[in-house]
Amino acid sequence: xxxxxxxxxxxxxxxxxxxxxxxxxxxxxxxxxxxxxxxxxxxxxxxxxxxxxxxxxxxxxxxxxxxxxxxxxxxxxxxxxxxxxxxxxxxxxxxxxxxxxxxxxxxxxxxxxxxxxxxxxxxxxxxxxxxxxxxxxxxxxxxxxxxxxxxxxxxxxxxxxxxxxxxxxxxxxxxxxxxxxxxxxxxxxxxxxxxxxxxxxxxxxxxxxxxxxxxxxxxxxxxxxxxxxxxxxxxxxxxxxxxxxxxxxxxxxxxxxxxxxxxxxxxxxxxxxxxxxx
Numbered sequence: 184x185x186x187x188x189x190x191x192x193x194x195x196x197x198x199x200x201x202x203x204x205x206x207x208x209x210x211x212x213x214x215x216x217x218x219x220x221x222x223x224x225x226x227x228x229x230x231x232x233x234x235x236x237x238x239x240x241x242x243x244x245x246x247x248x249x250x251x252x253x254x255x256x257x258x259x260x261x262x263x264x265x266x267x268x269x270x271x272x273x274x275x276x277x278x279x280x281x282x283x284x285x286x287x288x289x290x291x292x293x294x295x296x297x298x299x300x301x302x303x304x305x306x307x308x309x310x311x312x313x314x315x316x317x318x319x320x321x322x323x324x325x326x327x328x329x330x331x332x333x334x335x336x337x338x339x340x341x342x343x344x345x346x347x348x349x350x351x352x353x354x355x356x357x358x359x360x361x362x363x364x365x366x367x368x369x370x371x372x373x374x375x376x377x378x379x380x381x382x383x384x385x386x387x388x389x390x391x392x393x394x395x396x397x398x399x400x401x402x403x404x405x406x407x408x409x410x411x412x413x414x415x416x417x418x419x420x421x422x423x424x425x426x427x428x429x430x431x432x433x434x435x436x437x438x439x440x441x442x443x444x445x446x447x448x449x450x451x452x453x454x455x456x457x458x459x460x461x
Contacts, residue, residue: 231257234318235265236452239273248304251275253317261314264304266449271459274327275318277310278448280415280427290399290412294383297400298350309400309412312347312354312378319346323453326358328370328411330429331445333418338429339363342370345450353377353385356402366434369409373402397425408436416442 231252232238238249246267250260266274280290283306290309292301300311318324326345330338344359355377361368377385379394379401386393386403393403399412407424408431416426419441424430426442 234322234450234452235263235267235275236273236455238265239267239455243267244272253314255317262304263310271456273455274449274451276447276449277315277318278411278446279307280411280443280446281307282417282444283307285415287415288398289415291381291414292400294380297378297380298354313350316347316349316354318450324450325453325456326448326450329447330443333444338367338432340368340370343453364433367432369429369431372404372408376402376404379403411446411448414442417444418442
């Protein structure tokens with residue numbers, strides 16, 4: 184059989200067959216620290232996977248709905264959708280928008296609804312701010328945002344060091360470096376901001392409720408360059424900035440009249456990435 188870093192890792196974990204040929208060169212590249220961390224993770228995952236990265240390390244390689252245990256008590260079971268195929272797999276998806284015949288205002292929800300989560304994990308959904316906080320509280324996560332337009336072009340933006348605060352911290356979002364097309368960081372304005380909804384205004388505009396104005400729940404400044412939980416207007420529209428928007432592309436910050444038909448927001452443990460890309 185062929186030799187890949189991922190195959191060697193899976194063989195070490197007992198997932199790939201022993202017949203898998205693992206090059207000594209690749210084994211050497213998997214340094215002792217990483218192997219120790221992942222081996223310990225495998226033992227843990229036999230009972231309580233905390234996210235889709237853990238499930239992937241435990242041998243689950245098919246995308247779909249899985250049970251995880253993201254909370255500190257380790258007893259509360261949560262269903263999530265795992266993307267086990269994109270760019271190596273192991274992604275926990277926490278937002279998806281698409282054309283599933285929901286009302287255009289389906290994501291125009293209250294604070295409590297965004298905290299709990301809503302939707303259908305195989306279609307359109309928000310996982311819930313409480314779960315997103317738990318997933319990011321004790322792990323170093325990469326966040327990936329993907330937008331697909333009507334011609335099938337996919338825009339991808341990655342952010343390292345992604346975390347979401349707890350409810351007492353108003354679900355404040357923090358993240359590190361942007362990796363994506365140049366001059367296209369639509370999320371930059373949101374860094375360090377609290378979450379806002381139509382019934383709880385925590386944005387930076389003292390004269391407006393951005394969530395009410397732009398029909399979503401999001402980390403609004405005054406107000407946004409991205410509004411991925413806005414109205415599902417499915418393409419070009421006349422109303423300004425209230426669709427599923429990513430208004431900063433190629434240095435242009437005025438793209439407020441196109442609502443992306445499909446989006447996905449997901450996260451992955453950096454520990455898994457260090458193994459996949461060794």
